[in-house]
Amino acid sequence: MARIPTGYRLRLVVTMLVCTVLILALIVRVGYIQLYRGEYLTDLADNLHYRERTLYARRGDILDRNNVVLSRSSSVCSISVIHAQVEDTQAVARLLSEKLELNYDEVLAKVEKKVALQNIKTRVDPEVAEEIRAAGLAGIQIDENFKRYYPFGSLASQTIGFAGSDSQGIIGLEVTYNPYLQGINGSILTLTNAKGIRLEGTEELRAEATAGNTLKTSLDIVIQQYAQQLLERTIQQKNAKRGAIIVMNPDNGEIYAMAIAPDFDLNDPFTINDEALAAQWESMDSTSQMNALNQMWRNFCINDTYEPGSTFKIITAAAALSENVVQLEETFSCGGALTVADRRIRCHKTGGHGMETFVQGVQNSCNPVFMTLALRLGAETFYEYLQEFQFDKKTGIDISGEAVGIMYDVADVGPVELATMGFGQSIAITPMQLMRAAAAAVNGGKLITPHFGTQILDHEGNVLTTLEFPVTENVVDAEVSQTLRSVLETVITEGGGSKAAITGYDIGGKTATSQKLPRSAKKYISSFLCFTPVEDAQIMTLMLIDEPEGIYYGGTVCAPVVKELLENILPYLGIQPEYTAEESQLPEVSQIEVPDLLGMSLSEAKRAAGGAALDVLGTGEQVVEQFPSPGEMINTDSKIIVYLD
Ligand SMILES: [Zn+2]
Structure with missing residues (x-):
């Protein structure tokens, strides 16, 4: 091994000494910091905050x-x-x-x-x-x-x-x-x-x-406002508890209007709309308050079931025609009641309808005719149709809390239950379920999904998603559907729905007057369901009035109101009347040109409208919108809708 020069050795020793001193100093320093300054450092770190x-x-x-x-x-x-x-x-x-x-x-x-x-x-x-x-x-x-x-x-x-x-x-x-x-x-x-x-x-x-x-x-604010106004007027006139008008396209399930009364202010949804409840609101506990609010927010067209009564005869007729257990010209005899398993079940016409064909039985809404049809079908077959029309399922409408139909277990259905189901008792369904099934019965057999949502758009209005809803085909045959449409058209031309007839339009429909349970209370739901044009229905309307006072027949309470609604919304939707040579001579068909009412006060607009009546929406000072637009031709007896703002 080579000898290390003396000068070099000295330098090495000095360097090692310096390093040792430095390392010692560092150890002392770290020890000091850990022992004496730890608290200070923790404070410093804690004092750095993220504010979100x-x-x-x-x-x-x-x-x-x-x-x-x-x-x-x-x-x-x-x-x-x-x-x-x-x-x-x-x-x-x-x-x-x-x-x-x-x-x-x-x-x-x-x-x-x-x-x-x-x-x-x-x-x-x-x-x-x-x-x-x-x-x-x-x-x-x-x-x-x-x-x-x-x-x-x-x-x-x-x-x-x-x-x-x-x-x-x-x-x-x-x-x-x-x-x-x-x-x-x-x-x-x-x-x-x-x-x-x-x-x-x-x-x-x-x-x-x-x-x-x-x-x-798919909501249409014009149709919605019009339906709401007519509904509220009817509820007031009949001093009724509540009501609804649904306007839907029966071919694709798009709902144009769902008017419900009473309603509530969406800008103030936690204020109760009922005066009696509002008066004692402060003394109510929070559970009672929440229950009352939930009741106010409830959409009974979807969330609640009821016994539909005679509108359900559309379903019984569809089943009977499909199973070939009835012919259109076949005659029945109504003596005011039918005895089923020793029970006398009455027709709504106590004196009876006498001899009538099946078609007349539908026009008369004769209960014994429909009891007979249900009994001919038998419980099992009748239930097959209830399942085909999916009364045991939700309609799938895009609003939550939907109810399903309530019906007997098929094994528990005796002749009395079956007969009464034939005319719409002993079964409870939602108004929406009824409408969907009726749509399938007349649209050629398609069971659509009623819905409101149509598209999801981005901020520039570009379509991101087109919403799609299931359709079940062939719930009834196209031929049966066509027969049923023409039978239901005679309900409007010759039967209980005549008050909904509009010159220039073909309409099919069915009235109903359901007795609420318990029947001894003598409380009713009046309703009317119709569709137009008969051969290619684009509009189906269901109107319900819950607990009307005085006259409670669906054909009297609801049919004329639906007529008024349709007279205005059909031209608005571009569904024009078609007159026969005879009809075009009628005074209600003669036409006038719509005047320009924009910017006018209500009294000025009334004068300018001449013969045409005005329907006033809004409460403002002047007309900001009108329908139909100036220059369009309308029937002299139709109305012009004006918005005041
Ligand atoms: Zn009868």
Whole structure:
């Protein structure tokens, strides 16, 4: 081994000594820090904070079929104060109390509170928020949020539904389509010290919110308003408990209107609409209050079942014609009742309808005829049709909480139960189930899914998704459906639905007067179901009036109202009347040109309308919209709809 020179050895020893001293010093230093400064360092780390602020997503709009906005989220602001950043507490309190119309002392107390972030007011108009921002005072934070607004107030309230302040749908379409409408909230992350002040030299981390998409529906606000107005008038006239009018396209299941009365204000959905309940509201416990609100929000066309009565004869007739157990010209004899298994079950006409053909039996809505048909079918076959028409299932409508039909177990169906089911008793179904089954019976045999949603759109109105709903074909044969259509047309031309007849249109339908349970209470539901044009139905209407006073026959209470509705909405939908040579001579068919009423006051519009009657919607000063448009030709006895705003 080579000898290391002496000078080099000395340097090596010195270097090693220096290193040892340094390492020792480091150990001492670390020990000192761990022992004596640990607490200080923990404090330092704790004092670095991330402040997270939510960037709220704008909830998507709900539109009607003509892109009229039914539900919209508008921008509102929330104002808060970051105490540590405030330089002049009194100036801040003065500005905020003035602009936000709040008590100065209360605001000052909040501003002086030593918290990171103190909320002052939410749902502030963006213009007011901008005025506050413009004042440029330190320590005021303005966040943007959204407020749901329903431009038509109570219109279609149980159907459209409403969303809560957290942008979560609570009832109606707002719930069903929540995943599309809601959007995704974003956030801003800011690194701050313990006082909530952003650390110098740090960046904000920003994740932008994604706005919700738009739901386009089949609702038509013109038809909906018209149906609602007629419904409310009828309920008032008949001092009835409640009612509904549904207008649907029976070929594809699109619902144009679902008017329910009483309704409630979607902009104020937690205020009870019942005067008696409102008077004692404060003394009610929260469970009773919630029950009352749920009752008010309830859509009984979908959520509740009832005994349909004679409208159900459409289903019995469809089954009987399909099974060939009846011929159109076959004669029956009604003596005012039929004895089934020793029980005398009465016809609604106590004196009896006498000799009648099957077609006349439908026109007369004769109970013994339909009891006979049900008995001929037998319980098992009758039930096969109840299943074909899916009364044991939900219709699949795009509103939650749907009920299904309530019926006996087939093994428990004796002759009496079967006979009474034949004319629509001993079975409870929803109005929507009835409508869907009736649609299948007359549309050629297609069981459609009733629905409102048609498309999901992006913010520019581009179609992202076209919503599709199941259709079951051949529930009844096309031939049977055609026969049934023409039989039901005679109900309007010659039978109990004659009050719905409109010159120039062919309409098929069926009236009903159902007795509510218990029958001893003598309470009724009057109803009327019809479709038009008979050979290619585009409109099916079902009207129900629950507990009318006085005359309660469906043909008297509902048929004339539905006529009034159809007279106005059929031309609106482009379904024009076709007159025979004879009909075109009739006075009600002579035409006038629609005058321009826009901008006029109500009294001016009345004068300008000449002979034509006006239907007034809205309560404003002047006509902002009218239907039909100026220059169109209408029958002298039809009405012009005007909107006042
Ligand atoms: Zn009879």
